[in-house]
Amino acid sequence: MQRWAKAVLILSLLVGWIVPVSADAQAEGPIYVVEAGDTLWGIAFKFGLDAAQLAEANGMTLNEGLAVGRELVIPGFQGVSGVLATRSVEFGETLQSLSLRHGLTIPSLTRLNRVVNPERLFVGQDVIYAQGQGDGLLIAESAARQVSSGETDIELSMRTGLSAWALRTINDRTSRMWSLPGEMLSVPAAGRPTTALPPDVESVSIDPLPARQGRTSEVEVRMQGEEAPTGALGPWELGFMATEPGRWVALQGVHAMAEPGMIDLHLSFGGTAGPMANEFAQPVYLASGDYGFDPILTVPDETIDPEITGPENEQVAALVAPVTPERMWDGPFLYPAPYTESFPSLFGSRRNYNGTGYDYYHAGLDFYGGTGTQITAPARGQVVFAGPLTVRGNTTIVDHGWGIYTVYLHQSEIMVSTGDSVEPGETIGLVGATGRVTGPHLHWEVWVGGVPVDPL
Numbered sequence: 001m002q003r004w005a006k007a008v009l010i011l012s013l014l015v016g017w018i019v020p021v022s023a024d025a026q027a028e029g030p031i032y033v034v035e036a037g038d039t040l041w042g043i044a045f046k047f048g049l050d051a052a053q054l055a056e057a058n059g060m061t062l063n064e065g066l067a068v069g070r071e072l073v074i075p076g077f078q079g080v081s082g083v084l085a086t087r088s089v090e091f092g093e094t095l096q097s098l099s100l101r102h103g104l105t106i107p108s109l110t111r112l113n114r115v116v117n118p119e120r121l122f123v124g125q126d127v128i129y130a131q132g133q134g135d136g137l138l139i140a141e142s143a144a145r146q147v148s149s150g151e152t153d154i155e156l157s158m159r160t161g162l163s164a165w166a167l168r169t170i171n172d173r174t175s176r177m178w179s180l181p182g183e184m185l186s187v188p189a190a191g192r193p194t195t196a197l198p199p200d201v202e203s204v205s206i207d208p209l210p211a212r213q214g215r216t217s218e219v220e221v222r223m224q225g226e227e228a229p230t231g232a233l234g235p236w237e238l239g240f241m242a243t244e245p246g247r248w249v250a251l252q253g254v255h256a257m258a259e260p261g262m263i264d265l266h267l268s269f270g271g272t273a274g275p276m277a278n279e280f281a282q283p284v285y286l287a288s289g290d291y292g293f294d295p296i297l298t299v300p301d302e303t304i305d306p307e308i309t310g311p312e313n314e315q316v317a318a319l320v321a322p323v324t325p326e327r328m329w330d331g332p333f334l335y336p337a338p339y340t341e342s343f344p345s346l347f348g349s350r351r352n353y354n355g356t357g358y359d360y361y362h363a364g365l366d367f368y369g370g371t372g373t374q375i376t377a378p379a380r381g382q383v384v385f386a387g388p389l390t391v392r393g394n395t396t397i398v399d400h401g402w403g404i405y406t407v408y409l410h411q412s413e414i415m416v417s418t419g420d421s422v423e424p425g426e427t428i429g430l431v432g433a434t435g436r437v438t439g440p441h442l443h444w445e446v447w448v449g450g451v452p453v454d455p456l
């Protein structure tokens with residue numbers, strides 16, 4: 001055993017021996033602060049303990065009440081100290097970067113969180129960490145410094161039993177260092193985040209979390225450099241727009257019938273230099289939109305014939321696909337029709353035409369209003385289509401920029417032409433009953449990134 005290690009060992013024995021043990025001394029370990037609704041069993045389960053173990057470590061009986069705010073020692077985490085807290089995993093964080101950020105070894109972090117698959121930490125996932133010193137890195141620091149002269153990282157690593165990343169932290173290297181995927185990816189400079197993202201990237205966020213069927217996801221990247229990031233959310237390619245220098249935003253609709261579960265947020269940061277990977281992917285949870293089921297609807301067979309609906313759907317999809325860089329709208333969109341207290345049909349409800357199965361959904365919001373009710377533009381934009389379609393009837397499509405389009409169906413009259421600019425509140429057509437309808441109404445769609453989203 002090296003002399004320094006002996007010294008540390010002896011010192012720690014001495015400290016343990018000398019420090020007086022107070023009457024209410026408890027087991028060592030991180031502190032969990034009891035929250036409303038917690039039970040001893042629930043807390044024990046959270047940390048992979050049994051309730052008796054937890055009770056014993058805290059000098060309690062199993063049936064003792066738990067006051068909110070009571071501090072419980074969580075046994076079995078040797079060396080870990082501090083108050084346990086919970087936060088959300090951000091895009092670009094890995095077990096390694098969390099370990100660095102919170103001063104916890106990967107085994108401690110894994111056990112605290114009972115992580116099943118460390119390669120699939122998802123964005124927004126709750127992670128438990130210890131506020132304060134974490135475990136052992138500070139002790140290791142003083143020890144390692146004494147032996148660092150003239151030794152390589154590998155020798156030091158073997159000698160101290162610490163990984164290379166821990167040593168890099170300990171050795172106070174302030175620049176970020178990059179290595180192969182799966183290895184330590186970064187070394188934090190003081191006060192900087194420790195994510196596995198390239199150094200030019202300051203932050204990545206996605207809102208809302210979880211992503212939800214029929215809603216718009218906003219992905220924001222703050223990074224240096226002129227070149228836009230690229231990427232995809234699940235199957236949807238993201239179109240990033242610069243809002244100010246260094247800030248990029250992509251708006252992307254999530255399909256109302258997309259399978260709930262994990263989807264990957266994949267980003268590529270083209271402008272970054274150096275040997276590090278400039279791509280990163282991380283799962284994001286996609287939640288159900290909890291849409292209801294409409295009663296079976298009876299319609300003429302030809303209106304659900306794929307021979308007829310297919311080409312029309314493709315025509316509309318192609319019209320709303322381009323992402324115009326100019327953002328034409330400003331502020332919230334207005335309603336396109338006057339009756340807004342209630343709606344005959346909401347977005348997302350599952351539909352079954354002629355008893356063939358719930359394979360369809362309502363891709364828009366329906367407004368009341370008889371034939372001739374005025375339809376008004378909800379925001380500034382440019383008309384990209386105005387004309388009759390078989391299923392949709394008299395249809396207008398308005399491009400608002402940044403991949404956002406609004407679509408108006410079943411009109412009795414279209415009052416704009418392709419290429420026209422429209423202003424918010426401007427009358428663009430009249431409600432009608434053309435196309436696949438049972439009566440006059442406005443069917444209004446909002447598309448974001450080539451996907452219809454809930455207009456409300």
Ligand SMILES: [Zn+2]
Pocket residue numbers: 345362364365366442443444
């Ligand atoms: Zn409708």
